[in-house]
Amino acid sequence: MLRVSNSVNLNKRMLAELIKVSKEYKAGDGKIIALQPTDFKLQEGQLTLILGPSGSGKTTLLSLLGCVIYPTYGDLYVMGQHVNNLNAKELSKLRLENIGFVFQQFNLLAPLNTEENIGMPLKMLGLHGREIRQKVNEAMELVDMTDRRKSLPKQMSGGQQQRVAIARALVTNPKIILCDEPTASLDKDSLAVVMTKLKGLAESGKAVAVVTHDPRLQIYADRAVEVKNGFVTDFVIQKDASK
Template sequence: MQDNILSMSSITKAYRMGNEEQIVLKQIDLQVRKGDFLAVLGPSGSGKSTLMNIIGCLDSPSSGNYMLSNQQINELNEKELAAIRNKEIGFVFQQFQLLPRLSALQNVELPLVYAGINEKERKQKATEMLSRVGLEDKIQNRPNQLSGGQQQRVAIARAMVTEPTILLADEPTGALDQKTGQQIMELFQQINREGKTIVMITHDREIAKTANRIVHILDGQLREEAAYV
């Protein structure tokens, strides 16, 4: 239990739609250890996006307890949550979410801007991270001058640049062809081997298999896939 980076107990999320209360997540318990590569596998509407939002501190649970890096998340205000997102979590989105007018380098720099790091150090760190994902010769390119796979690599570099506690990926291959998707997954595996904790949300069983641990989510409930424990 000591080396749990992420620990959720009895997390419930309910939305109120008119008079009806819709429970999206039911009593979720989840532990993630340092160095884990966890895939959360589930069909659309299973509550996996909601779970990801809560893990990513973008949303707060209706009830339950959420600890991330020994910090109680469910009691923080907007400003503190912003700091947690900045320091502890690196997001990788399905649609890359790069700012189109910024160069690859500037996109990777962005989280460091919010972390209050000076320009010289920012440039150095971002350049370093871009070469780690194999884009050292594309740092001045804008997103529209990059292929889908390259864009996702920029997004991964952006997620990694603050050296977050966990890398949180939401369908990272969803917008890519199979071959490119595979390359991205190889990159994730490599990053994981270097010691980074990864939580990946996906509906694709094949993609989920690249992880070393899978949990299933269905109708708001989690179930561990025993074979991978």
């Protein structure tokens, strides 16, 4: 059995870091601790897998890294910025400029077709006409969706919508790429294509984190953690796990 190093490489730049970060949600009169106090780092050049059963806190961890939610306690740094101290506007700017997020439920805008959905982050960044068209075309080709450029989300399968969501996350060429169960609706071939692409992006210097409950994906990972009941622990990767 081949075991690979699961450690953080000190030569690589840290792009996101949780220091004793926890997240609580209100639930009726009480609260749910979705994430227990956690130290966690995301560094460039690595594909990190976040494994664990449903309800364990995976999306919460990813949403913190993606500046979608604030920590309840602890310190969160993303691209060198102390997220705790940012207001909503600063947070969305940080997100738009640095983070590509593939949401579990895709979050495509229903009235927009494929190319409009993919181009939305570029519009928000203030880009125009030809530049948007060129980047959208490249992103569409990446996920092989060029022939569905005029389709609305409801006219496409779950797997196709997921590919559009992936293209939208990559179109701004973000430094941090976060994917929440990106392969859940994909068939086996599309899954291999997407994971190989994400691995290539990590190798090109980006920080990639992929949430999954599928341990077979560890063949693509540089490191992995497991989330259980809000507790995050290192997970030793076994590269022959798929056999």
